[in-house]
Amino acid sequence: KAGVTQTPRYLIKTRGQQVTLSCSPISGHRSVSWYQQTPGQGLQFLFEYFSETQRNKGNFPGRFSGRQFSNSRSEMNVSTLELGDSALYLCASSFASGRNSGNTIYFGEGSWLTVV
């Protein structure tokens, strides 16, 4: 079974631009979440989607947005990029739809974003 797939793996953007990252979850997984990893802040939760609905959101500005498609694939978008947005963006998927329905979260290899 294929794992969580993220594209692109590496990208460089200029301040003020916008970027879209893509994530394909493990087959059968309907929950997709996104995390940002930086040396200073560590791993921080961005948002989580299930059946095309955002169920949870972390403490990030509105420049960070996401969506999920009917096939469970997800995208996240960052508009008006700032230098501080340089980070590893990790996508994760799980089967979970509610309590006790499988709480293990599996991660992709991440998308490295550098803002210059």
Add this chain to the structure above:
Amino acid sequence: AQTVTQSQPEMSVQEAETVTLSCTYDTSESDYYLFWYKQPPSRQMILVIRQEAYKQQNATENRFSVNFQKAAKSFSLKISDSQLGDAAMYFCAYRYNSGNTPLVFGKGTRLSVIA
């Protein structure tokens, strides 16, 4: 809010020896899961082991085992017979038992394995 603390930023172990990584957490909930993830230089987060809070028995996965002390809110990871491939960042994480709650991570422990 839940917090996870890893008090050892760096650890080292000799190949074939045993090492224990520490993790404490704070929560007012009683129903939750705890995880250890490994992040090698490739940066992919790999699940090492998982523990359900309602289970008293400590989880074990091959050379990896945990010491889960629920009352003390402690969740340490023991790696036995350490191998060079175990060198990585190790993250302890907490998740409340719900379908949509996120993982809360500690800051991580960098483990070096000395040949």
